[in-house]
Amino acid sequence: MNITEACKQLHELLNGAPVLRHWPKNGLYFFQEEGETWGHDSNRVISRITRCGSHQKSGRLPGRATEHRTQNSNGSAVVRHFGSALLAREGRDLHEHWGGPQSRECEDCRKLVGQSRSYVSNSTREVIVEVEKEWENAETTAIGLLSHCGVCRRSQSWLGQHTRNEVIKNGKIWNDDAVDHIPTPEELDRFFTMIKVAGIYFRRSSSVFARLVYELS
Numbered sequence: 001m002n003i004t005e006a007c008k009q010l011h012e013l014l015n016g017a018p019v020l021r022h023w024p025k026n027g028l029y030f031f032q033e034e035g036e037t038w039g040h041d042s043n044r045v046i047s048r049i050t051r052c053g054s055h056q057k058s059g060r061l062p063g064r065a066t067e068h069r070t071q072n073s074n075g076s077a078v079v080r081h082f083g084s085a086l087l088a089r090e091g092r093d094l095h096e097h098w099g100g101p102q103s104r105e106c107e108d109c110r111k112l113v114g115q116s117r118s119y120v121s122n123s124t125r126e127v128i129v130e131v132e133k134e135w136e137n138a139e140t141t142a143i144g145l146l147s148h149c150g151v152c153r154r155s156q157s158w159l160g161q162h163t164r165n166e167v168i169k170n171g172k173i174w175n176d177d178a179v180d181h182i183p184t185p186e187e188l189d190r191f192f193t194m195i196k197v198a199g200i201y202f203r204r205s206s207s208v209f210a211r212l213v214y215e216l217s
């Protein structure tokens, strides 16, 4: 399997996901983002995957996959990247302490955390995938294949182009680690034997975009 085939297959797998009923302990989470479309078939509109995330310690998937939606977390990389992009898109300057401990005491930064969380709730959908072991290797493979697919492109209005992080700004996914990794054909084959789609995570307060699949299912 080559990278383009793997990217198509991953998008198709996640696109058919049911609503999440049971959380796996370990694995990956993927974002699909409103306004972003895959490049594999112009006759079939499928949301482009714009982030893959994971966790280190065993059992931490549920916590890591929801902190950017449920907690007042300045420490979340998702909140940091999305927040800096939202502010820059408005033409405003980011505080130097953004994401650091001082920003917790700053009213402007706290407001930006809220905006960032709203964007994530309203404009992204999150698909949870179980990986029983070596989930960090699976994350590296996923990020590598998503960033090297030759046919999926970011849209002209993709929010990520405004973020402070240079790697994300110049790329097409909200990841800055492992984007240079080029998965081998063997690694890609193995990746699909390791992952099992668990379902789409959503909260009742989510937007129409996030809920769409739930209502159809």
Ligand SMILES: [Zn+2]
Residues within 6 Å of the ligand: 095, 097, 098, 103, 106, 107, 108, 109
């Ligand atoms: Zn501040």
Ligand SMILES: [Zn+2]
Residues within 6 Å of the ligand: 004, 007, 008, 038, 039, 040, 149, 150, 151, 152
């Ligand atoms: Zn692709």
